[in-house]
Amino acid sequence: MILQGWEAVFFWVFSIAAIFAGLLTVMARNAVHSALFLISSLLSVAALFVLLGAEFIAGVQILVYVGGVMVLFLFVIMLVNVGAEEQGRSEILNKPRQVAVSLGFCLLLVGGLLFAINTGYRGLQKRDEAKLSGSAEQRLLQDQTLARGATGTSRITTDTQKVGNSLYRFASLPFEIASILLLVAIIGSVMLARTLKQEAAVDDVDPEVLLAKVAEEADLAEN
Amino acid sequence: MLGLFAPIFAFLIQQADVGRGSLMWQSARNPDLSKFLVIGALLFIIGVAGVLTRRNIIVIFMSIELILNAANLNFIAFSRYLQDTGSVNAVAGQVFAVFVIVVAAAEAAIGLGIVIALYRNKETIWVDEIDILKW
Numbered sequence: 001m002i003l004q005g006w007e008a009v010f011f012w013v014f015s016i017a018a019i020f021a022g023l024l025t026v027m028a029r030n031a032v033h034s035a036l037f038l039i040s041s042l043l044s045v046a047a048l049f050v051l052l053g054a055e056f057i058a059g060v061q062i063l064v065y066v067g068g069v070m071v072l073f074l075f076v077i078m079l080v081n082v083g084a085e086e087q088g089r090s091e092i093l094n095k096p097r098q099v100a101v102s103l104g105f106c107l108l109l110v111g112g113l114l115f116a117i118n119t120g121y122r123g124l125q126k127r128d129e130a131k132l133s134g135s136a137e138q139r140l141l142q143d144q145t146l147a148r149g150a151t152g153t154s155r156i157t158t159d160t161q162k163v164g165n166s167l168y169r170f171a172s173l174p175f176e177i178a179s180i181l182l183l184v185a186i187i188g189s190v191m192l193a194r195t196l197k198q199e200a201a202v203d204d205v206d207p208e209v210l211l212a213k214v215a216e217e218a219d220l221a222e223n
Numbered sequence: 224m225l226g227l228f229a230p231i232f233a234f235l236i237q238q239a240d241v242g243r244g245s246l247m248w249q250s251a252r253n254p255d256l257s258k259f260l261v262i263g264a265l266l267f268i269i270g271v272a273g274v275l276t277r278r279n280i281i282v283i284f285m286s287i288e289l290i291l292n293a294a295n296l297n298f299i300a301f302s303r304y305l306q307d308t309g310s311v312n313a314v315a316g317q318v319f320a321v322f323v324i325v326v327a328a329a330e331a332a333i334g335l336g337i338v339i340a341l342y343r344n345k346e347t348i349w350v351d352e353i354d355i356l357k358w
Contacts, residue, residue: 002253011254015262022266022289026273031281038285045266045292048259052303057295057320064324069288069331076335077281080342093276094351102275106268113264121257128308135307159317166314167321178325185329192336195343 002136007051014051018044029092031077039070056160259300266293278349280341284334291327295320 003011021041028034042065049058093099125132146155167175194202199210266289273286302316342348 002255004253008252008254011258012251015258018262019265019269022269025285025289026269026277026282031279034282034285038288041266041289042292045296048262048296049299052259052299053306054299054302054317054320057299057317057324060321060324061292061295064328065288065292069328072331072335073281073285076338079339080281080348090349092278094278099276102272105275106272109268109271110264113268114261117257117260117264121260124256131308139307159314162314163317163321166312167318170312170315171318171322174322178322181329182325185332189332189336192333192340 003051004136011048011051014044014047017041018048032074035070035073035077038073039066042066042070053157054159055157056163256300256304260297263293263296263300266290266296278351280338280348280350280353281335283350284331284338287334288327288331291323295323298323 018041021037021044024037025034025041028037042061046058046061046066049055049061094102143155146157148154149156270286270288270290270293273289274283277283277286298316298320302314302320305313305316338348341353345353347353
């Protein structure tokens with residue numbers, strides 16, 4: 001798998017953008033800025049997916065992550081109070097000793113992962129040398145056989161079709177399990193985010209009785 | 224100002240010309256699987272650093288999203304590699320990426336629900352102040 005020409009340029013642009021946006025996500029003082037940088041990092045990674053020929057996943061990434069999950073994050077940031085952090089009155093990082101240890105751990109991780117990728121990739125290259133030799137030309141030839149888009153300048157890829165085939169042929173049971181997972185997530189988050197009053201209304205208890213009980217329990221916990 | 228920087232630019236262009244035939248320039252001009260893996264590894268480590276160092280629980284959640292996204296990048300890169308080597312079910316990596324995105328969405332919904340419940344009870348989003356379980 002080798003990118004050529006303009007694809008290589010776009011690879012460097014988007015990968016550097018993804019890494020810098022990721023770094024700024026972690027370092028930004030304001031949580032809203034963090035969320036916006038994370039959105040740009042996710043968009044850059046979606047562009048890398050397009051370069052890799054996974055148009056369907058890129059679309060899903062933008063729709064689900066950027067359109068759904070990040071909006072949820074922004075809502076929660078607005079609901080909770082983060083004023084002290086952005087005005088510089090509060091520390092954004094853990095205690096210095098914890099930070100030093102975790103950064104040391106991350107450096108070790110960098111070294112280990114880069115070493116593993118280097119040696120592993122060399123071995124992989126040696127194994128698949130014959131198969132990979134003409135793959136770029138073959139891919140170009142394959143692209144020539146695809147149907148043209150409406151404007152005539154681009155080709156319609158069959159990526160989504162392939163993913164759908166593979167998903168329903170080999171992974172239909174995990175697909176059903178994923179739907180149950182989403183159902184559990186919906187019910188769980190609704191249950192978790194209820195207020196005391198809503199909880200009382202559902203359980204058919206008088207709110208005052210519940211409040212008194214909660215206060216009693218808090219007293220017990222304190223003593 | 225421009226005159227000051229002109230020799231530096233000339234030097235850089237000359238160096239680029241010299242380096243054009245070198246191995247590193249060749250591999251930078253044609254990024255392959257290993258480049259994608261390195262980018263994925265760097266994003267993963269940035270996410271790990273965020274989880275370990277930040278105090279804001281929402282930013283920690285965002286770092287977890289970054290980690291999951293780095294894993295996705297690896298899945299897609301290997302999927303493309305297997306397509307090029309002519310493997311039978313090469314798009315399996317993309318199918319797996321779909322599931323990773325589903326799990327990430329469910330995790331974000333549950334996690335943010337917990338954050339809201341926690342904020343309602345403890346009035347804080349700093350992880351070092353949430354220490355009820357600490358002896």
